[in-house]
Amino acid sequence: MANTAKFDRREVLEKATRLFWQKGFHATSTRDLQQAIDMRPGSIYAAFGSKSGLFREVLHFYADDMARRLQGCMDGEDATIDGLRAFFRQILLQGGDNAPSELCLLAKSLSELEKDEAELLQETRTLLAATEENFRRHVERAVAAGELSEQASPALLARQLQVELIGLRSYLRATGDREAVGELVDNLFCGLLPAGR
Amino acid sequence: MANTAKFDRREVLEKATRLFWQKGFHATSTRDLQQAIDMRPGSIYAAFGSKSGLFREVLHFYADDMARRLQGCMDGEDATIDGLRAFFRQILLQGGDNAPSELCLLAKSLSELEKDEAELLQETRTLLAATEENFRRHVERAVAAGELSEQASPALLARQLQVELIGLRSYLRATGDREAVGELVDNLFCGLLPAGR
DNA sequence: AGCAAAATTGAACGACTGCTCAAGTACGGG
DNA sequence: CCCGTACTTGAGCAGTCGTTCAATTTTGCT
Numbered sequence: 001m002a003n004t005a006k007f008d009r010r011e012v013l014e015k016a017t018r019l020f021w022q023k024g025f026h027a028t029s030t031r032d033l034q035q036a037i038d039m040r041p042g043s044i045y046a047a048f049g050s051k052s053g054l055f056r057e058v059l060h061f062y063a064d065d066m067a068r069r070l071q072g073c074m075d076g077e078d079a080t081i082d083g084l085r086a087f088f089r090q091i092l093l094q095g096g097d098n099a100p101s102e103l104c105l106l107a108k109s110l111s112e113l114e115k116d117e118a119e120l121l122q123e124t125r126t127l128l129a130a131t132e133e134n135f136r137r138h139v140e141r142a143v144a145a146g147e148l149s150e151q152a153s154p155a156l157l158a159r160q161l162q163v164e165l166i167g168l169r170s171y172l173r174a175t176g177d178r179e180a181v182g183e184l185v186d187n188l189f190c191g192l193l194p195a196g197r
Numbered sequence: 198m199a200n201t202a203k204f205d206r207r208e209v210l211e212k213a214t215r216l217f218w219q220k221g222f223h224a225t226s227t228r229d230l231q232q233a234i235d236m237r238p239g240s241i242y243a244a245f246g247s248k249s250g251l252f253r254e255v256l257h258f259y260a261d262d263m264a265r266r267l268q269g270c271m272d273g274e275d276a277t278i279d280g281l282r283a284f285f286r287q288i289l290l291q292g293g294d295n296a297p298s299e300l301c302l303l304a305k306s307l308s309e310l311e312k313d314e315a316e317l318l319q320e321t322r323t324l325l326a327a328t329e330e331n332f333r334r335h336v337e338r339a340v341a342a343g344e345l346s347e348q349a350s351p352a353l354l355a356r357q358l359q360v361e362l363i364g365l366r367s368y369l370r371a372t373g374d375r376e377a378v379g380e381l382v383d384n385l386f387c388g389l390l391p392a393g394r
Numbered sequence: 395a396g397c398a399a400a401a402t403t404g405a406a407c408g409a410c411t412g413c414t415c416a417a418g419t420a421c422g423g424g
Numbered sequence: 425c426c427c428g429t430a431c432t433t434g435a436g437c438a439g440t441c442g443t444t445c446a447a448t449t450t451t452g453c454t
Contacts, residue, residue, distance in 0.1 A: 003421045003430040024309050026223045030412055040433050041413065051412065103308055107367055111300055111308045112221050128371045156384070159368070159377060167364025170304055171356070174325045180356060187353070191388060200400040200451040227442055237403050238443070248442065 007047070012037045013061045020058050022100035024112050025120070056123055062105045063127040067134060080142035084135075084161065085189045092168055092181050102173035106131070107166045132162045164188055204244075209234045210258045217255050219297035221309050222317070252306075253320055259302045260324040264331060277339035281332075281358065282386045289365055289378050299370035303328070304363045329359045361385055 019036045020028050030051055034040060039047075048054035073090060074083035101108065106128050113121040136158035142148045148157075172181050216233045217225050227248055231237060236244075245251035270287060271280035298305065303325050310318040333355035339345045345354075369378050 003419090003432090006431075023311060024223070026221075027309065027311065029410080031410085042415075042434080043432055045413065046431075107371075108308050110367065110371055111305050112224065114220060114224065125371055156380065159381060160384070163361065163364035163368045163381060165364075166367045167360035167362075170307065170363045170367075171360050174304075174307055174322055183353065184356060184360060187357070200402095200449090203401075226440075228440085239404080239445075240402055242443070243401075 007037075007039060007043070009047075012039065012047075013057055016054055017058045017061050017065075017105070018100045020055060021062065021105045021108070024108060025055055025117070026112055052117060052120055055120060059106065059109065059120070059123055059127055063130065066104075066131065070134060070138075074138060080138055080145070080147050081189060084138065085185065088165065088168070088185050088188070089182075091165065092172060092185065093178055103169050104166055107169070128162070132158050135161045204234075204236060204240070206244075209236065209244075210254055213251055214255045214258050214262075214302070215297045217252060218259065218302045218305070221305060222252055222314075223309055249314060249317055252317060256303065256306065256317070256320055256324055260327065263301075263328065267331060267335075271335060277335055277342070277344050278386060281335065282382065285362065285365070285382050285385070286379075288362065289369060289382060290375055300366050301363055304366070325359070329355050332358045 015037045016033060019032060023032070030041065030044070033051070033054070034044065037044070044054065048057065069090060070087050073087040074080070077083040077086055106124050109120065109124045110128065113124060115121070136154045139148065139152070139154040139157045139161075143150060143152055143154060168181055168184060171184070172178070212234045213230060216229060220229070227238065227241070230248070230251070231241065234241070241251065245254065266287065267284050270284040271277070274280040274283050303321050306317065306321045307325065310321060312318075333351045336345065336349070336351040336354045336358075340347055340349055340351060365378055365381060368381070369375070
């Protein structure tokens with residue numbers, strides 16, 4: 001080899017993620033991307049293959065970041081339920097100011113991708129399933145630790161959390177009503193996970 | 198006037214709605230539309246002004262249809278809760294085969310529209326708010342009829358229904374798991390609205 | 395029947411799309 | 425220090441986008 005003065009792939013993915021997250025896959029043009037990540041077409045296509053290829057990596061980048069945030073919330077709280085609630089609060093009520101969109105990028109992609117982009121759609125579904133599986137693992141641990149009744153079904157609770165999080169993020173985008181969303185989160189964690197009660 | 202041999206506006210809107218609902222606003226080209234509604238560009242632009250103008254009417258057409266479906270479910274059941282549950286079941290478990298998308302067109306539009314199409318985004322938010330208000334009215338009636346505790350907040354319950362319906366539709370698109378969604382609906386109407394129990 | 399007005403048609407416009415590739419640049423190894 | 429190679433550049437391709445408009449067809453009224 002002879003030349004290695006390359007771009008910072010992590011930094012590029014972060015910027016691309018912000019743009020795709022804000023505008024969506026279709027509405028983001030390759031020229032928008034060129035400007036956002038400061039690369040010329042040739043370099044982009046050499047590094048990522050295509051717009052779809054870049055988006056594919058962006059989806060993974062986003063999902064990894066979400067998983068890391070969830071783990072951070074779990075580590076920061078003693079009880080599993082408190083960790084989950086902290087995660088919901090972080091996603092819905094905190095990061096909202098500098099986040100590119102109120103919505104989940106995966107849910108947004110799930111919404112706009114079609115059979116024409118079957119691979120990306122499949123990728124999105126897989127990553128969403130991994131998120132749900134992640135929730136399930138945490139709920140399972142809470143049951144094992146005696147935080148939740150042994151009758152609680154981790155699979156069902158994880159599904160409910162997934163449904164709620166996506167629904168709440170949509171609601172936030174629809175109304176911008178942080179107060180209402182906060183109340184909904186409180187009700188969710190009182191009603192859905194009646195912890196040591 | 199001299200010529201009135203026009204297209205059937207209702208029929209055109211129905212076909213346009215199906216296409217937009219399936220592909221979304223951005224991914225639907227005017228040529229797709231021309232074919233779907235069997236009209237040439239000049240006629241379309243004379244009748245609807247622009248792609249956005251047509252989409253605007255499509256959003257209303259869809260929202261009206263949803264409101265009609267909800268009313269139909271309420272009329273078909275004695276108790277308010279049974280009507281709401283029938284509506285959830287119809288949207289989530291029945292019509293799915295010939296519906297253009299598992300998702301709510303309003304939620305889908307909310308997801309893909311941006312500041313560039315501010316009017317359409319505002320329209321979408323308004324129609325979603327009307328849907329929530331519709332839920333609220335029904336819940337209020339249920340409280341007045343003694344079906345629900347007087348402590349139940351109609352506004353809160355309506356918000357929860359809105360969040361759940363959008364979340365469940367997303368989940369159905371993500372997984373295609375009708376069985377799981379059915380279970381989630383059952384749990385929702387047991388847990389959220391503990392009627393005369 | 396014949397006319398004026400409304401409705402329809404389809405070719406075409408400029409702008410934009412995702413993407414390619416020949417030419418130019420910058421670096422590590424000898 | 426210079427060569428060879430990996431990387432970068434940006435003009436430009438073929439195709440599609442939303443939209444316009446002169447020409448044509450279709451209609452209701454007289």
